[in-house]
Amino acid sequence: MSIYQPPADWFKAPTGSERTWVGIALVWCIVMSIMMPLWHFKGKQNSSGEAYRVEPMDYAKRVMEFIAANQVGVDEGTMRPIVAPAPGSDVYLQAQMWQYTPIIKLKLNQEYRLHLSSLDLQHGFSLQPLNMNFQILPGWDHVLTITPTSTGTFPIICNEFCGIGHHGMTGQIIVEE
Amino acid sequence: MPTGNHGANEMRSCETTGLPVCLNAQQFIKLNAVCAVVFLLIGAIAAILLALTRWPAVHLLSAEWYYRTLTIHGLNMLIFWILFFEIAVLYFACTTLLNSKLASKGLAWASWLLMLIGAITVDVFILRGKSDVLLTSYVPLKAEPGFYLGIILVAVGALLGVINFFCTIYIAKRDKTYEGSMPMVVYGATAAAIIAVVTLLHGAVTMIPTFVWSINPEWIALDPAWYRITWWGLGHQSQQVNVCAMVSIWYFLSSVTVGGRPINQAVCRGAFVLYILFINLASAHHILVDPGVGSGWKIWNTSYAMYLAVLASMIHGFTVPASVEVAQRYNGYKDGLFGWLFNAPWRNPGFSGFFLSLVIFGFGGGITGVVLGTQQINIMAHNTLRIPGHFHVTVVGGTTLAFMALTYYVVPMIFQKEFYCKALCRIQPWLFGGGITVFAIGMSFAGSYGVPRRHWDVDMGGSTLFTGFGSGAHVWLGIMGVGGVIAFIGLLLFILLVxxxxxxxxxxxGGPMTPWHGDTAIVAPIPHDAPHETPGTMILVMVLLVSFVVYYFANWKWLSDVWHVR
Known part of the structure; x- marks a missing residue:
């Protein structure tokens, strides 16, 4: 009947099980709407999008200064610096085609301000095996206030397409007691 | 027979339905539908190559060709196949169902030519090898200017087609070719067309500056964060055009295959209005873990203003199967709760394609879409395979399968040609729908292990910092590969049959089409006063709701286990 004109009196309120279902669906939509703001205040995992504009060259300079002040070693496989910043401090991670610098050592259950930015294209920040994912944009300093709650070695992989070497783009966060 | 505002020799009467067919509209329905299927074939060849590359045991293409093929696949499937088909649907809805002639033949030519030239331009530039930027072409990733120009031409062409649709509605109203309210299917198509205009305007705002920038980056500075927000005004919203078109097709097929009739048209039409008003906000689903946009903005937009567009889909999720149930019960299939469903015309590919599309879209695409698009849960989903796992059961298992089901009526009624191998036609929706469901399940579970989308090598190309995903992810990727092969066979079969x-x-x-089931090709519509008994549908939607609630809260539980972040 949907392909023919409706009867003249088609505009009327729903009845019976249709009315019941619209009511149930509306309640469920309200529940889902409340969950997000509720989690924002009560939950521990939120993406607040805190960010500041930054020129890629300036960001690279901050990263270099950060590495110079906090370096504790070098990763033998990749020759990338390993840093161990103080709990509560600002931590800078630099994404560029096709690596993340530096390798970061964090303490369990300590809060850090993790800065993410890119020197060239858009990149992803995908922390494995936790499967936590954030976006990295050039020109934007994306700040995650992060508290590691488990120890071990956590690879970072890129999950935003960034050219032919994208699949080999990795980094690492190490969390110790 | 009504002749509406048609001139002499401008129309024919459909021998199957008795409805008037505008010959100009028929010509452009054919042209657009043929192009749609050609681009579907290009997209399908790309699809099987991609599935066989992401199946780690096969890993067919080189990295370079994987990303190039992925660019081809996204544009040909998501843009060209769907847009051409939708323009054909719009032309049909505004002429035959309103008893009107098409407003402008010139505009229809211009629309079709621009879209065709644009689509060919895009494909040529991708294959030249300097535009491996994927569908989204996130700046500062840069393609050749011709790539963006081609997309602009397609968008302008589609906009002309939509304008032609609105002009036709205007002249139909002016010439009083119909009285009272327009039929539901036309109403839904109008909702799709309104959303399409907003979508295409976003496309212009994004693509024109990007085109200028691709010629010379010195001329204009593009902010990647700005690009992502405006591009998704195009990218996500165009999918809502598909949803509207698909739901309209569901109502159409319910009507012709079982004589279905919506219980309450005010409810169904109201749901389409909710789409128009609120669906645009869903573009925010793609920037939930982005820098620069705050929590308030993310939460408000991702909830589509209190999930009112989700409410619309949940309403259609009831009203569409209810229309089938009411008609089947009226026609004598009254046994138990589900006698109407078991005795439905499952051998009719128009019905099976439609109902499978409804189930796959609702249970697969709908639930995953809302959950992945929840602001905080998106942290565990953004850019993983869970995302394409979701949209392959909306836009492929839902929209594309609905389009296929409709095609089983378009070919005999508009092209006036009969299908060969009817037995193969009858299994095709099952093969394609089943394959794509297995494919999407494999993708989604691989994604929940963290496997990224748009990624050539899950073993990370020999990186020493991460040596790749474990055996669990590999198993799911294998299941994805098998599903992809089955879906590809179903798709190829569809193209061969058509x-x-x-x-x-x-x-x-000169005569009616051969019926897919029963004695008549079009089942007579049930009367308005048929009893509105829908106990079976109520059970089905309650199962949907329970699945929804369980999946939703399970995801919150998984989220609570990861590191703290704000």
């Missing part, structure tokens, strides 16, 4: 019918099929001009 091409053989359109170009070599027996003409049925």
């Amino acid at each position: 091409v053989s019918a359109v170009f070599f099929g027996k003409s049925n001009a």
Whole structure:
């Protein structure tokens, strides 16, 4: 009947099980709407999008200064610096085609301000095996206030397409007691 | 027979339905539908190559060709196949169903030519090898200017087609070719067309500056964060055009295959209005873990203003199967709760394609879409395979399958050609729908292990910092590969059946089409006062709700286990 004109009196309120279902669906939509703001205040995992504009060259300079002040070693496989910043401090991670610098050592259950930015294209920040994912944009300093709650070695992989070497783009966060 | 505002020799009467067919509209429905299927074939060849590359045991393409093929696949499937088909649907809805002639033949030519030239331009530039930027072409990733120009041409062409649709509605109203309210299917198509205009305007705002920038980056500075927000005004919203078109097709097929009739048209039409008003906000689903946009903005937009567009889909999720149930019960299939469903015309590919599309879209695409698009849960989903796992059961298992089901009526009624191998036609929706469901399940579970989308090598190309995903992820990627092969066979079968019918099929001009089931090709609509009994549908939607609630809260539980972040 949907392909023919409706009867003249088609505009009327729903009845019976249709009315019941619209009511149930509306309640469920309200529940889902409340969950997000509720989690924002009560939950521990939120993406607040805190960010500041930054020129890629300036960001690279901050990263270099950060590495110079906090370096504790070098990763033998990749020759990338390993840093161990103080709990509560600002931590800078630099994404560029096709690596993340530096390798970061964090303490369990300590809060850090993790800065993410890119020197060239858009990149992803995908922390494995936790499967936590954030976006990295050039020109934007994306700040995650992060508290590691488990120890071990956590690879970072890129999950935003960034050219032919994208699949080999990795980094690492190490969390110790 | 009504002749509406048609001139002499401008129309024919459909021998199957008795409805008037505008010959100009028929010509452009054919042209657009043929192009749609050609681009579907290009997209399908790309699809199987991609599935066989992401299946780690096969890993077919090189990295370079994987990303190039992925660019081809996204544009040909998501843009060209769907847009051409939708323009054909719009032309049909505004002429035959309103008893009107098409407003402008010139505009229809301009629309079709621009879209065709644009689509060919895009494909040529991708294959030149300097535009491996994927569908989204996130700046500062840069393609050749011709790539963006081609997309702009397609968008302008589609906009002209939509304008032609609105002009036709105007002249139909002016010439009083119909009285009172327009039929539901036309109403839904109008909702799709309104959203399409907003979508295409976003496309212009994004693509024109990007085109200028691709010629010379010195001329204009593009902010990647700005690009992502405006591009998704195009990218996500265009999918809502598909949802509207698909739901309209569901109502159409319910009507022709079982004589279905919505219980309450005010409810169904109201749901389409909710789409128009709120669906645009869903573009925010793609920037939930982005820098620069705050929590308030993310939460408000991702909830589509209190999930009112989700409410619309949940309403259609009831009203569409209810229309089938009411009609089947009226026609004598009254046994138990589900006698109407078991005795539905499952051998009719128009019905099976429609109902499978409804189930796959609702249970697969709908639930995953809302959950992945929840602001905080998106942290565990953004850019993983869970995302394409979701949209392959909306836009492929839902929209594309609905379009296929409709095609089983378009070819005999508009092209006036009969299908060969009807037995193969009858299994095709099952093969394609089943394959794509297995494919999407494999993708989604691989994604929940963290496997990224748009990624050539899950073993990370020999990186020493991460040596790749474990055996669990590999198993799911293998399941994805098997599903992809089955879906590809179903898709190829569809193209072969359609091409053989359109170009070599027996003409049925002068008589009605051969029925897919029963004695008549179009089942007579049930009367308005048929009893509204829908206990079976109520059970089905309650199962949907329970699945929804369980999946939703399970995801919150998984989220609570990861590191703290704000």
